[in-house]
Amino acid sequence: MKLKQVTAEAKLLLVGIPVLLWTIIPVYHMFLFAISPRDQATSGRLWPKDPTLQNFGHVFKQEHFYLNHFWLQLGNSLWIAVAVGVITLFIATTAAFAISRLKVKGGRTVMNLALFTYFIPAAFLAVPMYKTMATYGLLNNRWSLVLAMVTIASPYCIWVLKQASDKLPWELDEAARIDGATPLQLFRLVYLPLMVPSLVAVGTYSLLLAWNEYLYGFLLLSNEQHLTLAVALGNFLAADDSPWELLMATGFIYALPPAAIYYAFKRYMVSGLTAGAVKS
Amino acid sequence: MASVSFRNIQKAYGKVKVIHGIGFDIADGEFVVLVGPSGCGKSTLLRMLAGLEEITGGEILIDGKVVNDLESKDRDIAMVFQSYALYPHMTVRDNMAFSLKLRKADAAQTAQRVADAARILNLDALLDRYPRELSGGQRQRVAMGRAIVRDPKVFLFDEPLSNLDAKLRVAMRAEIKALHQRLKTTTVYVTHDQIEAMTMADRIVVMHDGIVEQIGTPLQLFDRPGNLFVAQFIGSPAMNVFKGTLRHRDGQAFVEAQGGLWPAGAARGRHGQAVHYGIRPGDIGLGPAGRGIAAQVVVVEPTGAETELVLQAGSEQLILVMHGRTTARPDEGVGLLIDGRKAHLFDEGSGQRID
Numbered sequence: 001m002k003l004k005q006v007t008a009e010a011k012l013l014l015v016g017i018p019v020l021l022w023t024i025i026p027v028y029h030m031f032l033f034a035i036s037p038r039d040q041a042t043s044g045r046l047w048p049k050d051p052t053l054q055n056f057g058h059v060f061k062q063e064h065f066y067l068n069h070f071w072l073q074l075g076n077s078l079w080i081a082v083a084v085g086v087i088t089l090f091i092a093t094t095a096a097f098a099i100s101r102l103k104v105k106g107g108r109t110v111m112n113l114a115l116f117t118y119f120i121p122a123a124f125l126a127v128p129m130y131k132t133m134a135t136y137g138l139l140n141n142r143w144s145l146v147l148a149m150v151t152i153a154s155p156y157c158i159w160v161l162k163q164a165s166d167k168l169p170w171e172l173d174e175a176a177r178i179d180g181a182t183p184l185q186l187f188r189l190v191y192l193p194l195m196v197p198s199l200v201a202v203g204t205y206s207l208l209l210a211w212n213e214y215l216y217g218f219l220l221l222s223n224e225q226h227l228t229l230a231v232a233l234g235n236f237l238a239a240d241d242s243p244w245e246l247l248m249a250t251g252f253i254y255a256l257p258p259a260a261i262y263y264a265f266k267r268y269m270v271s272g273l274t275a276g277a278v279k280s
Numbered sequence: 281m282a283s284v285s286f287r288n289i290q291k292a293y294g295k296v297k298v299i300h301g302i303g304f305d306i307a308d309g310e311f312v313v314l315v316g317p318s319g320c321g322k323s324t325l326l327r328m329l330a331g332l333e334e335i336t337g338g339e340i341l342i343d344g345k346v347v348n349d350l351e352s353k354d355r356d357i358a359m360v361f362q363s364y365a366l367y368p369h370m371t372v373r374d375n376m377a378f379s380l381k382l383r384k385a386d387a388a389q390t391a392q393r394v395a396d397a398a399r400i401l402n403l404d405a406l407l408d409r410y411p412r413e414l415s416g417g418q419r420q421r422v423a424m425g426r427a428i429v430r431d432p433k434v435f436l437f438d439e440p441l442s443n444l445d446a447k448l449r450v451a452m453r454a455e456i457k458a459l460h461q462r463l464k465t466t467t468v469y470v471t472h473d474q475i476e477a478m479t480m481a482d483r484i485v486v487m488h489d490g491i492v493e494q495i496g497t498p499l500q501l502f503d504r505p506g507n508l509f510v511a512q513f514i515g516s517p518a519m520n521v522f523k524g525t526l527r528h529r530d531g532q533a534f535v536e537a538q539g540g541l542w543p544a545g546a547a548r549g550r551h552g553q554a555v556h557y558g559i560r561p562g563d564i565g566l567g568p569a570g571r572g573i574a575a576q577v578v579v580v581e582p583t584g585a586e587t588e589l590v591l592q593a594g595s596e597q598l599i600l601v602m603h604g605r606t607t608a609r610p611d612e613g614v615g616l617l618i619d620g621r622k623a624h625l626f627d628e629g630s631g632q633r634i635d
Contacts, residue, residue: 171365174332179379179426180353189378193369 027255033248042244055249064246066236069224077211077228077254080142084149085207091150092157092202093195097187099158100165101173111162114155122152123215130219144220145228149213153206160205164198165191200268208258229254282343282356282433282466283308284329290337291324291490298324299490301338306483311460311467315477316487316513323438325487326470330359330436342433358427359436362443364419366411366426372398373407376425397428400459417448424459435460437469441476453479474514478502486510508631511558511624517588519558520598523628526553532620538594540573543620549627549634556631558624561588561601565617566608572615577608591616 034055036048043049057063062070099107129148130139138144168191176186192199217231224232233254236247284306291299299321306312314322327333329340331352339346347355358379366375373394380390398404401421411419420440427435437456441449457480460467471477477484478498486493486501486509493513494506505511511519524537526544528551533544535557542557549555565572566589575593582588582605589600589608593616600616608614625634 169363169365171361171363172367174330174352175359175361175365175367175426176378177332178330178352178357178359179430180382185382190367 030248030252030255033245034252036245038243038245055245056253058246059249059253064243066232066243067246067250069227069232070229070250072225073227073229073232074254076142076226077230078257080145080149080228081207081211083142083146084153084210085203087146087150088153088157088206089199089203091154092161092206093192093199094187095154095158096161096165097191100162101168101186101191102183111159114158117155125152126215126219129216133220138220140221140223140226142221142226145210145213145217148216148220149206149210152216153209157202157206160202161195161198164195168194197268200265204261204265208261211258283341284434284466284468285341285344286325286329286338287341288338289325289328289335289340291321291328291333292336297490299336302487302490302492303338304485304492304495306466306468309464309466311457311469311480311482312485313469313471313477313481313483314485314487315471315474316493318472319489320487321490322470322472322485322487326436326438326468329434329468330357331355356430356433357436358430358432358434359438360420360423360427360440362439364411364423364443366419366422368411371408371410372403372414372422372425375411375422376429379426379430393429393431394425397425400428400462401425401455416444417452420444420452421455424456428459428463431465433466435465435467437467439471440469441471441473449476456480475516478514484514486513488513504633505558505624506633508556508558508626511626511633515560517561517599517601519560519624520564520596521556521558521626522596524555524557526555526625526634527551533625534620535623535625538596540593542573542623543618544623544625545620549625553634554628555634556626556628558626559598559618559622561599563619563622564598564600565619566600566602566606567615567617569613569615572617575614575616577610577612577614579610580606580608 032046032048035051035053036043037050037052037054040048040050059067059070062068095110098104099110129151133139133144133148138147172190172194173186176190181189212230213228214230214234217228218234221227221231227235229250233247233251236242236250285303286305287303289299289302290297302321302325314325316322324333328335329342331347331350335348339348341347342355342357367378370378376394376397377390380393394407395404398407401424403418403421403425406414406418406422411422414422420443423440440456441452444452453476456469469476469480481498483495483497484501485495488509494501494510496504496506501510501514505514505519508521512521522537524535524542526549527534527536527541528547531547533547533549534541535544535555536542537557542559544557573593575591575598577589578592578597579590580587581590585603587602587604587606589602589606591598591600591614598616626632627634
């Protein structure tokens with residue numbers, strides 16, 4: 001290796017290692033708690049004296065007051081996240097297609113409004129959203145959280161998909177039109193297949209946004225059997241003697257699906273499916 | 281197969297008019313090339329014919345039927361794009377079959393037509409590949425295949441060869457021409473390259489600033505350009521043109537310019553008229569100093585079969601192309617021998633040809 005390459009690599013490592021540690025340490029901390037017996041959880045050691053998987057057993061068997069509805073709540077989280085992902089994807093894809101490819105009138109306004117929503121923090125909208133859901137009698141119903149999260153996720157997803165759509169060569173649409181495609185056929189047969197990488201990225205984003213949501217879940221759902229696991233986790237801290245090792249074990253389990261999703265879809269996050277469409 | 285007619289076609293983007301009333305007819309089976317510098321409106325005209333641009337004014341007819349309000353897909357046309365516009369997620373076979381599938385054509389018949397087109401274009405071995413796995417020339421052929429499979433009334437080509445390298449361009453030029461001779465489908469072909477226009481067209485439409493400058497066969501445009509723009513646009517190297525004053529002497533016309541009297545054939549125009557004098561590089565003969573019009577050799581460029589010379593006559597630089605080779609050397613004095621019947625005269629004000 002030449003000196004230049006060495007220094008370039010060293011610079012990257014200099015940035016990379018702190019970032020890696022910054023990310024890993026809290027996760028490791030959580031893992032440490034999760035495999036520690038109850039009396040050793042806060043011992044401050046880098047590796048527990050008697051590591052155990054018992055905590056996970058407690059969680060899976062719902063053997064604690066806070067864990068009475070673990071599986072139900074995990075199911076709620078999954079149901080809500082998938083619903084938000086699917087609905088947001090549908091709204092954002094159709095909107096981006098209409099604005100970017102069909103050039104519908106008012107498209108620019110929609111885009112500007114979508115951007116504008118990001119000037120208002122989601123937390124500001126929590127109370128109005130609560131009032132709205134109350135008006136429609138949706139409080140303590142899983143759909144209230146789904147609708148709220150779709151509302152929050154859609155503008156960003158529309159924005160991202162519109163940008164991605166704009167990069168598809170316009171000639172493809174024209175060629176398809178001449179070939180006899182209706183707008184719906186264009187959408188289904190040409191647009192969607194080419195947008196797959198962006199769709200996966202946006203779908204993952206909205207799904208995980210809902211999966212990780214705490215504030216809105218906390219506000220809109222109150223019945224234990226309707227809670228998402230994220231909110232249920234928060235309830236662990238309601239008492240003075242919180243079972244930290246169980247909290248962390250549950251949290252660790254809750255963090256696994258997002259990690260798995262990222263790993264499974266990483267090839268879609270960076271992809272060049274449009275290679276070969278037009279001369280570049 | 282069909283005829284195409286443009287009737288007083290106009291196009292405006294907001295207040296900006298880009299096409300100012302164009303009208304001409306294309307006969308059934310004809311290969312017509314629209315040529316002109318970029319921004320002249322040739323692509324816009326083609327796209328209006330394709331149904332990809334709205335028509336601001338006038339009528340377009342295909343096979344005698346006004347198609348202004350028809351969707352692209354209902355005009356029975358096929359278009360080959362400069363960027364090929366192949367569907368990247370489909371194999372060559374699926375790309376070519378796409379339009380037939382949309383029309384819900386019979387599967388066996390679709391397969392047959394794709395196979396036929398592939399054979400014509402030598403794509404048999406590539407049918408299961410994806411566009412990204414093909415070279416530029418192969419992609420271009422797939423784009424043509426996609427058009428052929430449709431068996432449309434009219435083929436439209438929008439600068440199809442611009443993205444290819446020079447050698448491939450010449451090969452594809454011949455291929456497209458051969459294809460037309462075989463299929464005899466009415467073809468409208470847009471290019472900015474006058475050589476492509478000259479070599480391929482049955483008739484050329486020269487466009488400039490949203491109007492038609494001249495329509496004619498390649499040799500008509502070359503031999504009798506209707507105005508100064510066409511004269512300078514068609515032909516390579518370009519025609520030598522300079523200003524002068526028209527003189528009549530003994531029934532013959534001459535142009536007084538650059539300290540010489542340039543022969544211009546039989547008397548025409550008006551004595552004393554300010555004109556542009558034009559002479560093609562191949563129509564100037566090289567003679568010894570003292571004969572014809574005096575000039576000096578500036579540069580000699582042998583290309584093998586032909587030799588190109590840059591000459592200085594007065595303050596004007598001229599290009600001369602001769603077959604074979606020359607012994608002329610730079611800075612040498614020579615005489616220019618010109619057959620006046622080969623000279624072109626254009627009015628200085630209007631630029632129109634003087635006959």
